[in-house]
Amino acid sequence: MKQLHKQTSVNHRSRDEEMAGSHHSTPPCSPKVTKHPRSLPRSIHYFFREQRLLFVLVGILIGYTFFILQPSLSRIGPHETNTHAPLSITSDLSDSSSSSNLFSVVDQPRYRPVGRVPAQIRNRRKRIVVTGGAGFVGSHLVDKLIARGDDVIGIDNFFTGRRGNVVHHFGNPRFELIRHDVVDPILLENFLAGILSFSILDTLFKDDPIPTLGLYLWIENLDIRLYKTNVMGTLNMLGLAKRIGARFLLTSTSEVYGDPLEHPQKETYWGHVNPIGVRSCYDEGKRTAETLTMDYHRGAGVEVRIARIFNTYGPRMCLDDGRVVSNFVAQAIRKQPLTVYGDGLQTRSFQYVSDLVDGLVALMEGEHVGPFNLGNPGEFTMLELAEVVKETIDPSARIEFKSNTEDDPHKRKPDITKAKELLNWEPKISLREGLPRMVSDFRNRMLNEDEGKVL
Numbered sequence: 001m002k003q004l005h006k007q008t009s010v011n012h013r014s015r016d017e018e019m020a021g022s023h024h025s026t027p028p029c030s031p032k033v034t035k036h037p038r039s040l041p042r043s044i045h046y047f048f049r050e051q052r053l054l055f056v057l058v059g060i061l062i063g064y065t066f067f068i069l070q071p072s073l074s075r076i077g078p079h080e081t082n083t084h085a086p087l088s089i090t091s092d093l094s095d096s097s098s099s100s101n102l103f104s105v106v107d108q109p110r111y112r113p114v115g116r117v118p119a120q121i122r123n124r125r126k127r128i129v130v131t132g133g134a135g136f137v138g139s140h141l142v143d144k145l146i147a148r149g150d151d152v153i154g155i156d157n158f159f160t161g162r163r164g165n166v167v168h169h170f171g172n173p174r175f176e177l178i179r180h181d182v183v184d185p186i187l188l189e190n191f192l193a194g195i196l197s198f199s200i201l202d203t204l205f206k207d208d209p210i211p212t213l214g215l216y217l218w219i220e221n222l223d224i225r226l227y228k229t230n231v232m233g234t235l236n237m238l239g240l241a242k243r244i245g246a247r248f249l250l251t252s253t254s255e256v257y258g259d260p261l262e263h264p265q266k267e268t269y270w271g272h273v274n275p276i277g278v279r280s281c282y283d284e285g286k287r288t289a290e291t292l293t294m295d296y297h298r299g300a301g302v303e304v305r306i307a308r309i310f311n312t313y314g315p316r317m318c319l320d321d322g323r324v325v326s327n328f329v330a331q332a333i334r335k336q337p338l339t340v341y342g343d344g345l346q347t348r349s350f351q352y353v354s355d356l357v358d359g360l361v362a363l364m365e366g367e368h369v370g371p372f373n374l375g376n377p378g379e380f381t382m383l384e385l386a387e388v389v390k391e392t393i394d395p396s397a398r399i400e401f402k403s404n405t406e407d408d409p410h411k412r413k414p415d416i417t418k419a420k421e422l423l424n425w426e427p428k429i430s431l432r433e434g435l436p437r438m439v440s441d442f443r444n445r446m447l448n449e450d451e452g453k454v455l
């Protein structure tokens with residue numbers, strides 16, 4: 001290096017001397033000398049002097065070596081280097097119980113075994129923050145993102161999320177888990193430079209049987225809590241997305257349509273929601289979240305995506321979250337009667353969680369803001385659902401009718417034409433195919449629960 005420096009200063013000196021010499025020989029204020037064809041041999045001579053050719057050749061060699069070797073360099077780079085070690089501290093924190101959800105991405109070259117495409121042109125690996133990353137939907141999203149090679153930072157308050165949902169990623173340097181409630185701001189920008197994407201998932205906890213003391217304490221203020229999560233959580237994450245220039249995906253809900261007067265529901269339908277009812281903490285919370293998301297998009301230029309998620313089921317649902325599929329499945333396995341609320345003729349459309357996750361990723365990567373309905377159009381009454389659960393688990397299961405909750409939507413079914421056309425997405429797994437996959441997960445966890453090991 002020193003030698004190179006010396007060589008450079010020698011070069012400078014000789015160039016200075018050369019310029020000084022030419023200055024002496026050029027009369028002051030002489031007009032610009034027009035280049036003459038006879039100067040061509042002098043240019044060639046200049047090129048070969050003072051090792052200029054050598055420098056050019058070395059430059060070409062360095063450039064060539066970089067583009068040839070780059071793929072193998074990227075193999076050892078991001079995978080084996082923990083670029084955000086400070087965050088991993090939180091993955092040692094112990095579990096409690098309950099969650100909120102989301103994620104986000106970054107921008108590192110994705111390893112390709114072959115090819116000589118310059119780094120800038122190659123596909124980039126993303127770093128994705130998933131709020132509620134240890135929850136039901138969030139953890140499946142984490143699985144998918146990790147499997148395709150992204151870096152994932154999960155944020156969860158463990159109200160309903162469980163470390164068990166993501167424990168298989170612990171030790172993977174591409175996954176980190178932070179215990180945090182998104183109701184409070186989180187200042188991650190020092191670690192997240194370059195993040196491209198965000199998504200927020202929601203958690204809804206019904207005031208049905210809640211199994212732990214912690215949740216009883218929390219449930220006292222459930223409505224306020226839900227609203228705060230949806231409004232303040234969304235606001236905080238939008239603020240973070242704005243500060244670091246990330247793309248933000250809001251996971252809204254079919255509940256924004258309320259008790260719909262249009263059926264099936266298209267994204268253009270504005271909904272029919274009781275603003276002061278018992279469900280409005282959730283419905284209006286999500287509607288406000290959509291408003292905030294669009295305001296940040298229009299007013300602050302944040303790149304956003306909005307998904308309206310319809311009823312979703314699958315492995316890792318909370319055993320006792322009060323939702324109908326998890327209730328029926330848990331009840332049938334425990335040999336308890338299936339509790340049908342009201343006359344059981346109200347309808348819902350149930351999508352399997354992997355279909356939803358595929359839709360979320362398609363939305364995040366697509367060019368369209370949305371909102372997009374993500375749901376399975378297969379529509380069932382609650383009595384029909386109970387029959388499918390009976391067929392799948394226990395044909396002798398009994399049904400017990402209970403009074404329904406206030407403002408319960410009478411029907412719900414997504415129109416997914418828009419998602420089909422613009423995201424090239426549609427669900428693949430029917431209720432009869434998906435339910436058995438959930439049942440085996442529930443059986444395992446309930447067995448372990450009975451043995452005192454809550455997973």
Ligand SMILES: O=c1ccn([C@@H]2O[C@H](COP(=O)(O)OP(=O)(O)O[C@H]3OC[C@@H](O)[C@H](O)[C@H]3O)[C@@H](O)[C@H]2O)c(=O)[nH]1
Binds near residue numbers: 255348
């Ligand atoms: O044990 C039960 C539970 C629920 N139900 C009924 O089943 C229907 C569906 O209830 P769920 O609680 O599963 O779901 P909901 O449709 O009320 O809310 C759902 O909507 C969209 C998502 O965003 C929400 O997260 C999800 O909870 C309701 O009509 C309810 O009254 C029963 O008949 N028995």
